[in-house]
Amino acid sequence: MKTYRIAAIPGDGIGPEVIGAGLTVLQALEAREGSFRLDVRSFDWGSDYYRRTGAMMPPDGLDQIRDVDAIFFGAVGDPAIPDDVTLWGLRLAICQGFDQYANVRPTRVLSGLQSPLRDCGPGALDWVIVRENSEGEYAGQGGRSHRGHPEEVATEVAIFTRVGIERIMRYAFALAASRPRKRLTVVTKSNAQRYGLVLWDEVAAAVARDFPAVTWDKMLVDAMTVRMVLSPASLDTVVATNLHADILSDLAAALAGSIGIAPTANINPERRFPSMFEPIHGSAFAIVGKGIANPVGTFWTAVQMLDHLGEDAAAARLMTAIETVTASGILTPDLGGTATTASVTEAVCRAISGRND
Numbered sequence: 001m002k003t004y005r006i007a008a009i010p011g012d013g014i015g016p017e018v019i020g021a022g023l024t025v026l027q028a029l030e031a032r033e034g035s036f037r038l039d040v041r042s043f044d045w046g047s048d049y050y051r052r053t054g055a056m057m058p059p060d061g062l063d064q065i066r067d068v069d070a071i072f073f074g075a076v077g078d079p080a081i082p083d084d085v086t087l088w089g090l091r092l093a094i095c096q097g098f099d100q101y102a103n104v105r106p107t108r109v110l111s112g113l114q115s116p117l118r119d120c121g122p123g124a125l126d127w128v129i130v131r132e133n134s135e136g137e138y139a140g141q142g143g144r145s146h147r148g149h150p151e152e153v154a155t156e157v158a159i160f161t162r163v164g165i166e167r168i169m170r171y172a173f174a175l176a177a178s179r180p181r182k183r184l185t186v187v188t189k190s191n192a193q194r195y196g197l198v199l200w201d202e203v204a205a206a207v208a209r210d211f212p213a214v215t216w217d218k219m220l221v222d223a224m225t226v227r228m229v230l231s232p233a234s235l236d237t238v239v240a241t242n243l244h245a246d247i248l249s250d251l252a253a254a255l256a257g258s259i260g261i262a263p264t265a266n267i268n269p270e271r272r273f274p275s276m277f278e279p280i281h282g283s284a285f286a287i288v289g290k291g292i293a294n295p296v297g298t299f300w301t302a303v304q305m306l307d308h309l310g311e312d313a314a315a316a317r318l319m320t321a322i323e324t325v326t327a328s329g330i331l332t333p334d335l336g337g338t339a340t341t342a343s344v345t346e347a348v349c350r351a352i353s354g355r356n357d
């Protein structure tokens with residue numbers, strides 16, 4: 001039997017609640033399929049670890065998880081610790097350390113859910129946003145001088161490299177080519193950002209020539225927000241810079257019903273390093289411990305993880321189980337329901353095992 005080594009990093013806030021739920025449905029799938037095993041090891045890295053040790057993870061943290069087949073990640077963020085410390089100390093340290101340069105964010109209106117947009121049923125909104133995940137505006141280049149003085153200055157330098165742009169464009173065009181509509185929208189802002197994003201556009205056009213089956217177009221990021229709201233069916237696969245896609249994918253999640261359902265995969269396509277799977281949302285302090293965190297984003301990212309591992313049948317079964325449950329109206333409060341994390345999890349496990357009790 002195939003065994004996959006999984007590093008679970010629940011992290012902060014509702015992270016442990018949704019990762020716990022995710023591991024429960026993965027166990028149900030393991031039992032149901034009978035063809036693979038998940039060897040899960042949990043790591044207690046995050047804000048409590050920081051309070052104990054002064055770092056979000058140990059200095060050899062990346063080495064401890066370098067050989068796993070996938071990383072299953074909850075969220076980071078703590079009201080008492082600056083967000084840049086928690087984000088750079090753990091999540092971005094893993095994304096950049098393992099060169100997970102393709103961040104893949106599917107969005108769809110799941111069966112039984114409602115988009116805040118009028119007349120936007122299943123089928124009208126079915127997107128995958130590909131986010132450049134290694135450079136751009138989050139390259140980590142910059143600095144501060146003259147701290148505390150009136151003349152204090154801070155720089156935040158966006159880095160765009162030909163190699164970095166080309167590899168994300170190739171990934172996005174190939175993904176678009178694999179989807180039925182074969183349509184890609186390249187998001188840019190090359191009217192105002194006339195160096196990095198002009199290079200971005202040039203590389204997109206060059207890569208496009210290798211994918212003649214893909215119909216592609218270019219949108220300025222500001223106009224893109226309008227198109228997502230007014231004309232969702234005109235979009236399919238989307239590629240954007242680190243910052244632009246970060247913002248657009250939160251909008252996409254809201255248009256699909258809730259940030260609580262949206263998944264994301266941080267992929268190292270060459271598989272030189274493990275890839276990381278997580279819900280899009282953060283640690284959601286306001287609902288911690290209430291038992292109402294929506295686990296669907298975590299379940300959906302488990303589908304992405306199974307796909308990545310090559311367990312296509314298990315991935316498809318889990319996605320069907322998720323939609324069976326959303327269609328039946330078992331929904332957490334963020335989706336207008338009264339269900340709990342536990343009751344949604346139980347319902348998905350029942351749908352996986354085929355029991356109707």
Ligand code: NAI
Nearest residue numbers: 075076077078083259260280281282283284287293294334
């Ligand atoms: P957030 O995603 O934690 O919460 C935004 C809103 O959505 C809140 O109203 C929250 O209650 C709700 N929400 C989020 N996930 C939900 C779920 N599964 N079920 C039901 N409702 C849900 O974003 P926010 O408030 O901007 O950030 C909180 C902390 O999380 C910050 O420290 C931030 O830095 C961190 N963060 C971490 C991320 C990560 O680890 N990948 C991503 C985004 C934020």
Ligand code: MG
Nearest residue numbers: 246247250280
């Ligand atoms: Mg975000």
